[in-house]
Amino acid sequence: MSMIAPTIGTNEEAYLSQVERVKRKSRLKSFFKGMLFLLPSIILFSVFVFYPMFQTIYLSFFLTNAQGATTVFVGWENYKALFVDPIFLKSVKNTFLFVFLTVPPTVIISFALAVIANEKLKGIGFFRTIFSSTMGVSVAAASVFWLYLFHPTMGLLNKILEAFGAGGIEWLTDPKWALLAVSMTTIWMNIGFTFLILLGGMQSIDSSLYESADIEGSGYFYKLRRITIPMLSPTFFFVITVSIIHSFQTFGQIDILTKGGPANETNLIVYSIYREAFVNYQFGSASAQAVVLFILILLMTALQFKLGERKVHYQ
């Protein structure tokens, strides 16, 4: 067969070099086409994510005027000042405490809700909707609800306490309770989203796993421990990471419920940045705080991935 087929002549060789040129041109074309599709996102990311990140680092080495323009280069002074500033250190400590107070309860409660909402019962859709509903409640509205619930004289919580004969609590003004109160609000708000993700994860577990366990006669909690939780580990990993990052970014409920008080007990890091920048107009120092926040979140995600990778079971 190959003897019959025509061989490549000089003509074709010239043509092939031309083909190479066409190929190069089409590669260039597809590069521009790709960029065209990505350009809107790239521009906006550059302007509103990458540039601000570098600008924040840059600003953190300066003093600024009220307009935010740099005035004096101070090197590491802003950072040095931060790490001896008791208020900032407290806000970092509070932030970690806040993460610890909100993330585990949110995940545990949401998981429990997802477990009972994953049963095939009549009307289960209604309960699922209710459980996920706090996702639709804005931080401002949620704060208003809880502002009333925490009210020292009229609030529902204290009325319940009184009904049981316990004394009322100054939820939002007592330094012992304020952070806890803010945490309760936050847990309530975050349950909706966390529940929805966990339920979704549960529903994507292959039902034949449960069926074969049923045939082997495994009990309810055995299945929960040996099938549901291990199979759900990637989802857990995701919700925990997201919840931690979310908690680090908490702002709205602080602004409405406590304004960082009492005695800076609820002054979390984002609120601290906000106050330093937009109330005190100390943009340099606020930027230094933002850099610290950025590094903290980076570390948390890195740590999460490092720890998570080993324990998480991926399908």
Add this chain to the structure above:
Amino acid sequence: MSQIDLINIAKSYDKQKDVLNGIDLSIEEGEFFVLVGPSGSGKSTLLRMIAGLEEISGGVLKINGQTVNHLPPKDRNLSMVFQNYALYPHLSVKENILFGLKGRKVEKQEQMRRLHDAVEMLGLQDLLKRKPRELSGGQRQRVALGRAVVSHAPLCLMDEPLSNLDAKLRANMRVEIRRLQKKLGLTMVYVTHDQVEAMTMGDRIMVLNDGKIQQIGKPITLYNEPENLFVASFIGSPKINLGSAVFSENAKHLIIEDELHIPVDPAVFHHIPKDRKLTVGIRAEHLEPCLAKKENMYKLEAVNVEQLGNETLIAFEVGSELWTAKWPGQWQIEFGQKVLVQMKPENLLFFDADSGELIKSAELETSQGAVTV
């Protein structure tokens, strides 16, 4: 009109191992050409290179004498039917069929005329408003064909179009595609891994393995005169029976699998080198039931029997190999029974055991000519 020439075509990814190498091939106008090979042989890649969906790493591709290496798929004037049919799930059957024509800005009236013809040809009249997910596999297949028909492209490429259908439907569609191709005078390049499909549909077949051409030829040539062991065992069902063979020291006997001793008939064996390791093959229909003649008889033990009604498949153990015989009609044979089998030496195929190349094919009995009236 459409004729395809492939000259020394090669394909490699990332400058690494060649997926395809030295493919020289001419496909005639109006021919039904089948590319067949096991999965991973490179047959789909070759088809996609003809279509322009895959870059050609080396060599020249000509359609109608024009080199088209650089042309995008749309400028090659061809249609293609995919294994999963590639129907747009959000469009109705009608919209799916007309999809390409709208893209090419074909005049509205012309669109309707072609749609009408295609729908008539394929019996899709009642399905025009349906969405692909509301169709059966066979109906989807027809819609995909419809798309190729309305394009009026002289060259049609098909990539395993029947592999998602059940066996019965597949047999129907084979006939239908073949008829369509002849009726429209299409040049067809058809990829399949199924040798039955290749044998029944192709005017010519190319067997591909490991990126290299094994053989190109008419189906019957591939069956009767396979150029190497790969083609011999790939083409034909049941598979050809193979066994290693050597000549006895005095060259009086050919010993197959240390078990069958075949007396050497000089008329048959005079071209066969006596000093080499050989592999011999024999088709299942040439392990014949022993009726009258008492020559070339061997006693073999039946290890499995499959009754197909019109014929019977009997498996024998021959050394380390399992050979299959195909006998017309119904035969009552027990498992383990010793059966007399007739094996004529002129029906043997001889291959070089090391290179796998054919040394001598079976001597054909005069083929039965068609009874013309």
Add this chain to the structure above:
Amino acid sequence: MLSTGKKLIFYVLLIISALLLAGPALMAIVMSFMTNQDILTGSLPTTFTFDNYIAAFERLPFLHFLFNSLIVSMLITLGQLTLSALAAYAFVFLEFKGRDFLFFLFIATMMVPFEASVIPNFHTIRNLGWIDSYAGLTVPFFATTFGTFLLRQNFKQIPKELREASLIAGMGDFRFFLSVVLPVSRTSLVTLGIYGFLTSWNMYLWPLLASTNETVRTIQIGLKQLQTQEQLNQWGVMMAGAVIVIIPTLLLLFLGQKKLQKGLTEGAVK
């Protein structure tokens, strides 16, 4: 199959949890229809009144704030859908040099919390003259990695043969994007749309910074304004305001809960 006894246990658990979770919102709805008298004395509602709602709309231009929130949320949703669909298309269907690097760049943006970069962003918006404008409230949120990933995940499930068939039919990328990719994946577009609308409707920090007067102020900031103005413990009015704020998002959530759950899980875990 659950036995009746087990079913009962589940229903009791479900109902208790539902009451606890929905409690604050239910309470707010009830209070928003109560007279101040009833609220202050802590009695159960004796009369049903719309006064709180009327008061809320009178005290502040709530209707205007609602309109602003609607515009802002819709603009952000549209922007996010457009930009992430385009980007996801490039990541799935286009092959070009530097694509992997750009993909990495997109992932990197997830590491930068918006809260840590508000200061330069505020300055950027101010320098553009976008303070107190819809653009200032919306444009910074158009590009989203989450949305891009969610759609990318979905586009990847479109068989590549569809693209190849359209190549043979001579269809360009942009037309294929519009006439095949978008219609085929409308479910995930709706999911992303719901999510985008929900999150932008509930935004708090950025609208607080980027709006200094009532022209583009969103309902969330309006609610905060209402809350800071209330010196006299007008809880009914505040609750009415809060209920107005959450109704659109709750409705959206009730309608799209199933889609949202599926879409978010896919985007999250895979």
